[in-house]
Structure formats: structure tokens, C-alpha cells
Amino acid sequence: xxxxxxxxxxxxxxxxxxxxxxxxxxxxxxxxxxxxxxxxxxxxxxxxxxxxxxxxxxxxxxxxxxxxxxxxxxxxxxxxxxxxxxxxxxxxxxxxxxxxxxxxxxxxxxxxx
Amino acid sequence: xxxxxxxxxxxxxxxxxxxxxxxxxxxxxxxxxxxxxxxxxxxxxxxxxxxxxxxxxxxxxxxxxxxxxxxxxxxxxxxxxxxxxxxxxxxxxxxxxxxxxxxxxxxxxxx
Numbered sequence: 107x108x109x110x111x112x113x114x115x116x117x118x119x120x121x122x123x124x125x126x127x128x129x130x131x132x133x134x135x136x137x138x139x140x141x142x143x144x145x146x147x148x149x150x151x152x153x154x155x156x157x158x159x160x161x162x163x164x165x166x167x168x169x170x171x172x173x174x175x176x177x178x179x180x181x182x183x184x185x186x187x188x189x190x191x192x193x194x195x196x197x198x199x200x201x202x203x204x205x206x207x208x209x210x211x212x213x214x215x216x217x218x219x
Numbered sequence: 220x221x222x223x224x225x226x227x228x229x230x231x232x233x234x235x236x237x238x239x240x241x242x243x244x245x246x247x248x249x250x251x252x253x254x255x256x257x258x259x260x261x262x263x264x265x266x267x268x269x270x271x272x273x274x275x276x277x278x279x280x281x282x283x284x285x286x287x288x289x290x291x292x293x294x295x296x297x298x299x300x301x302x303x304x305x306x307x308x309x310x311x312x313x314x315x316x317x318x319x320x321x322x323x324x325x326x327x328x329x330x
Contacts, residue, residue: 136228137316148223149263156254156316196262205312206251208318210262 108132110211112197116216118126121187127214129180129197138180140172141196149196151217157200186216221246223310225321233329240297240324243309245289251311252284252291257323258304267293298328 110131119125140141140152154162155174169191171183180197194215198208232238240254251270252326257264267290269275269282281294290309295302305323313317 116252149309151317153318154316194262194265200316202316205268206316207253207265207268208309209265210255211309 110197110199110209112195112211112214114214114219115212116215117201118219119184119187120219121189122185123187124185124205126184127182127195127197127216129182129211131180131199131209131211133177133201133209135199135201135209136177137196137200138174138177138203140170140180141183141198141210143194143213145193151194153182157192164167184216187216191219192216220292221310221312221319223308223319225306225308227322228325229327230324231327231329234298234300236290236298236328238298238302238326238328240293240295240308240326241290242292242310242321243290244310244319245284246310247289249289249310249312250295251285253264253307253309253311253318254280254282254291254293255320256302256304256309257307263307272289277281278282294325298330301326302326302327312314 173181254267308321
């Protein structure tokens with residue numbers, strides 16, 4: 107595997123379900139990010155982990171819960187979502203104190219029914 | 220409220236022409252600037268980064284930064300139909316971790 111990978115690529119879940127999105131980076135980076143991309147809206151930064159510590163939580167509802175067990179893995183735990191949470195969820199990674207260039211994974215297309 | 224503004228387009232150019240994409244940002248303290256290309260149904264792909272005033276060239280792409288006027292632009296020379304995509308401008312406002320994205324400009328290159 108190279109770059110940033112995300113699983114699953116597609117997910118359909120009901121509002122009462124609990125699911126998790128997984129992200130793994132193979133770039134040796136030390137920062138990871140979750141973004142949400144909805145139709146007709148700019149990319150929204152949700153969470154930032156730098157050196158495995160959360161440094162940003164952009165007023166994201168508590169039904170989204172991130173977890174970063176190490177510098178290569180990032181999870182987004184989902185529970186009791188709403189239909190308006192349907193979107194493309196993107197993971198990215200970067201090397202802080204260097205170029206800060208962020209590289210994205212392919213995304214998980216989430217549909218909440 | 221830190222903002223990054225882009226014309227949503229579509230910007231239509233003929234094949235072989237120069238496509239010019241523009242982006243303005245609100246915070247004078249911005250340090251790092253990035254251009255991403257996003258094909259329909261795909262994730263953003265980093266194509267250019269620029270950190271200081273002036274031009275930076277990479278193949279057919281040139282990024283231009285003017286911090287005094289708070290704008291950054293992307294020129295695509297010899298545009299190809301495969302360049303048809305949405306181009307996202309992103310700006311880092313602090314040490315670099317936090318990117319704010321513009322809404323993107325949709326580029327259409329017609330054969």
C-alpha cells in the first residue's frame with residue numbers, strides 16, 4: 107500500500123447504527139486530518155491530530171468521535187447520524203514543521219438513511 | 220472568519236489555451252498556499268504549493284502569489300481536456316496544520 111488509504115470506500119448506514127471509518131497513511135507523516143465534503147460546500151476541516159494528539163475540533167457534533175492510536179492510523183467513529191451527515195469523508199496526512207503539504211486518501215462516501 | 224474565495228465557474232477554455240484560476244484570501248498572516256485538483260467523484264490531489272511572493276513553475280503549471288494583494292493564482296499552459304476538473308485553493312493561517320479551502324473553480328477544457 108502506498109499513500110493514504112481509507113476503508114470502507116462506500117458506506118450506507120441507518121440513523122441508529124454505529125460504524126467506523128478507517129484511515130492509514132504510509133508516508134511517514136506525523137499529522138492526520140478528517141475532512142467532510144458535502145455537495146456545493148467547501149471542504150470542512152473536522153479534526154486534526156498532530157503527533158497523535160488532537161489539536162483541533164471544529165465544533166463537530168459529538169456523534170462523530172475520532173481516534174488516533176498511532177501516527178499511521180486514524181479512525182472516525184460514527185453513531186446516531188443524521189441524513190444531513192451524508193457526505194464524502196476524507197482523510198489526509200502531512201509532515202508538520204516541514205512543507206505542511208497535505209495528501210488525501212480516496213475518501214469514504216457515506217449515506218445515512 | 221478566515222475566508223478563501225474562488226469563482227465557482229465553470230471556466231471554459233479551448234484546448235491548447237492558458238487557463239487562469241484565481242483565489243483571494245482574507246487573512247494577511249497566511250503563510251502557505253496550495254492548489255489541489257479534484258476530478259468528479261475523486262479526492263483532492265495536490266498539484267502546487269507556494270510559500271513566498273512571486274511565481275513557481277512546475278511543468279505546465281505556474282502558481283503566482285501576491286501577499287500584498289492577498290491573492291494566489293494558478294496558470295495552466297497548453298490546457299488539455301484531461302485538465303477538466305475542479306481546482307481547489309487552500310490557505311494555511313498558522314504554523315501550517317490548518318487549511319482553509321475555497322469552494323473551488325470548475326475548469327472545462329474543450330477539444
